[in-house]
Amino acid sequence: MSRSSQSPAAAQAVSWAYAEEFFPQPDAARQARAVSQRLGLEPVSPGVAQTLTLLARLISAQAVVEIGTGVGVASLALLAGMDPNGVLTSIDSEADHHQAARAAVAQAGHPPRRHRFITGRALEVLRQLMDSAYDLVLIDAEPLDYPEYVEQALRLLRPGGLLVLHHALLGDTVAKESNLDDEPLIVRETLEAVRQLDWLTSALWPIGDGLLVSVKSEPA
Numbered sequence: 001m002s003r004s005s006q007s008p009a010a011a012q013a014v015s016w017a018y019a020e021e022f023f024p025q026p027d028a029a030r031q032a033r034a035v036s037q038r039l040g041l042e043p044v045s046p047g048v049a050q051t052l053t054l055l056a057r058l059i060s061a062q063a064v065v066e067i068g069t070g071v072g073v074a075s076l077a078l079l080a081g082m083d084p085n086g087v088l089t090s091i092d093s094e095a096d097h098h099q100a101a102r103a104a105v106a107q108a109g110h111p112p113r114r115h116r117f118i119t120g121r122a123l124e125v126l127r128q129l130m131d132s133a134y135d136l137v138l139i140d141a142e143p144l145d146y147p148e149y150v151e152q153a154l155r156l157l158r159p160g161g162l163l164v165l166h167h168a169l170l171g172d173t174v175a176k177e178s179n180l181d182d183e184p185l186i187v188r189e190t191l192e193a194v195r196q197l198d199w200l201t202s203a204l205w206p207i208g209d210g211l212l213v214s215v216k217s218e219p220a
């Protein structure tokens with residue numbers, strides 16, 4: 001095996017970029033990504049989008065909750081992997097984000113019966129959703145609210161369901177334990193709290209801005 005003469009960190013950055021861009025993005029996702037950039041939103045990376053599609057497909061997800069729709073980049077990825085009759089419930093506080101997301105999923109050919117976009121404050125909406133009724137919950141909104149989002153997500157998930165938390169690394173700020181700014185501190189504490197729960201099996205993946213994935217145990 002021939003090895004690069006680059007430093008390990010530089011070689012890792014090249015491989016990271018290669019993996020992120022390896023799978024072509026569908027046109028609708030590419031366009032939603034461009035709209036996100038115009039609005040100053042940070043959508044999931046192409047590698048995270050591909051992972052969301054894979055996870056939803058692995059569990060044939062029928063019922064998925066997304067916290068933080070943005071303009072629909074992750075929604076498109078989830079819908080692509082879910083069961084063809086599955087329904088995505090996606091929450092955002094901004095009606096104009098939802099308008100753009102609706103256009104994106106329509107462009108991708110997903111009929112309205114496959115999604116419901118609920119405009120409102122996430123914590124208020126989540127409290128109205130049913131216990132143990134969802135196969136996958138994606139958290140991708142305000143990091144300061146992550147502890148409450150995780151609490152709600154664990155209530156909503158059925159046994160065997162997946163908790164997926166985006167921005168788990170927040171650039172390098174979560175890993176730098178000397179950084180005690182509010183956002184990295186709260187995300188770090190959230191990761192540590194998840195790690196403590198012995199009824200979750202979890203992994204922290206350094207793709208995109210970091211993805212924590214946990215599966216909730218089936219009852220013994």
Ligand SMILES: C[S@@+](CC[C@H](N)C(=O)[O-])C[C@H]1O[C@@H](n2cnc3c(N)ncnc32)[C@H](O)[C@@H]1O
Pocket residue numbers: 036041042043044067068069070071072073074075091092093094097120121122123140141142
């Ligand atoms: C990073 S963007 C989501 C990106 C999206 N998941 C994607 O991949 O395209 C975060 C979104 O969370 C929404 N948001 C922030 N705080 C919220 C809250 N308390 N309730 C609902 N939505 C919120 C913002 O309006 C924004 O659209």
